[in-house]
Amino acid sequence: MCGYCIEANFVIGRLWRSGVLTTEVCGEEADWLLLQILLEVADIQSLNPSWLEQAEKLCPELLQLRQQEAKPCALTLADIIAVSNAAAGYFIAADQTATELDIEVQHALQEAFYRDFNRFWLALHHLAEQQPGHKILVDIAVAVPGFVPDLPAYELALQRKLLRHCVSYYGIEFVAAYLQQLRPELIAYLADRLLYQADELQYLLQLLSQWQGEEVLASRQDVIDHLGGKLAAFS
Numbered sequence: 001m002c003g004y005c006i007e008a009n010f011v012i013g014r015l016w017r018s019g020v021l022t023t024e025v026c027g028e029e030a031d032w033l034l035l036q037i038l039l040e041v042a043d044i045q046s047l048n049p050s051w052l053e054q055a056e057k058l059c060p061e062l063l064q065l066r067q068q069e070a071k072p073c074a075l076t077l078a079d080i081i082a083v084s085n086a087a088a089g090y091f092i093a094a095d096q097t098a099t100e101l102d103i104e105v106q107h108a109l110q111e112a113f114y115r116d117f118n119r120f121w122l123a124l125h126h127l128a129e130q131q132p133g134h135k136i137l138v139d140i141a142v143a144v145p146g147f148v149p150d151l152p153a154y155e156l157a158l159q160r161k162l163l164r165h166c167v168s169y170y171g172i173e174f175v176a177a178y179l180q181q182l183r184p185e186l187i188a189y190l191a192d193r194l195l196y197q198a199d200e201l202q203y204l205l206q207l208l209s210q211w212q213g214e215e216v217l218a219s220r221q222d223v224i225d226h227l228g229g230k231l232a233a234f235s
Contacts, residue, residue, distance in 0.1 A: 031058055032152060038062050039157040065118050073126040083123035084136045086116070090155065091143040110155070117154050124158065128165045141166045142181040144214075159186075164194055172200055179207050185218040187211075188226050198234040201227050 038055055041047060044066045047055075055063045073080070090113045094106065113120070127134055141162040163186065167174050172195055175182065191204055205227050211220055 035059055035062065035152045036157065038066055039154070039161070061118065065121060068122060069125050073122075075123065075126065077130060080123045080127050080130070081134075081136070083119055084127050084134075087113075087120035087124060087158070088136050088139050088143075090120075091140060094155075113155060117158075121158060121161075124162060128162070132165070132169045137162050138166055138178070142178045144181065144183065160189065160193075163190070167194055172203060175204065176207055179211055180213045183213065183218070184208070184211070184215060184220050184223040188218060188223045191223075191227055191230060196230065198231060201231045201234075205231070 034051060034054060035058075037047065037051065038044060038059065039062070044052070044063070052063070075083070090109065094109055124137065124140070128137055140159055143159060167190060170177075175187065175190065175195075187204060187208065191201060195201070195204060205224060208220055208224050208227070
């Protein structure tokens with residue numbers, strides 16, 4: 001499974017709604033799914049004990065990261081904002097570098113981001129708690145990655161986390177406000193993960209009829225068909 005062949009946001013949304021993320025998974029995708037599960041679930045203690053045992057072996061630092069969220073934050077608000085700004089800077093730099101078509105520089109950027117990922121994740125988590133309407137949260141939530149990141153695609157997981165936060169905080173109108181910046185696969189993700197009532201799906205379909213952004217992997221019609229199929233299930 002290659003990061004240049006899939007859009008993790010799209011895949012995770014469908015897996016979540018299909019129930020795969022709450023059951024046992026085996027095969028070559030199992031390790032990747034476990035990483036995504038640890039970054040998706042609201043309460044890691046709700047996971048199957050066998051998943052937690054596997055996480056302790058495969059990605060103990062990621063498991064500790066999620067457990068650390070519940071602990072008091074040792075950073076000042078100024079420090080939280082500074083670290084969050086650094087995280088947002090990655091998306092800006094990645095977008096600028098993509099125009100240069102320099103794969104080595106892109107990989108160097110991603111490696112640097114991964115080295116600081118835990119620090120970025122916690123800072124943004126606490127920023128969302130202390131200042132839920134901060135602009136940095138919005139900037140990352142609607143960022144368009146300059147290049148498709150390689151797996152495990154932690155930057156997409158971070159974006160999904162902040163996108164869910166923004167939609168929960170501002171309501172479905174957030175999608176309308178930033179419609180042209182949201183890739184179709186992210187709208188599909190929201191429909192699978194957060195906004196899946198009939199009236200919400202109908203509203204998303206209405207918005208997609210006005211969408212004129214740049215298609216990356218999933219096309220607008222792909223997502224329209226996906227939402228239409230989900231809506232039909234209500235009738």
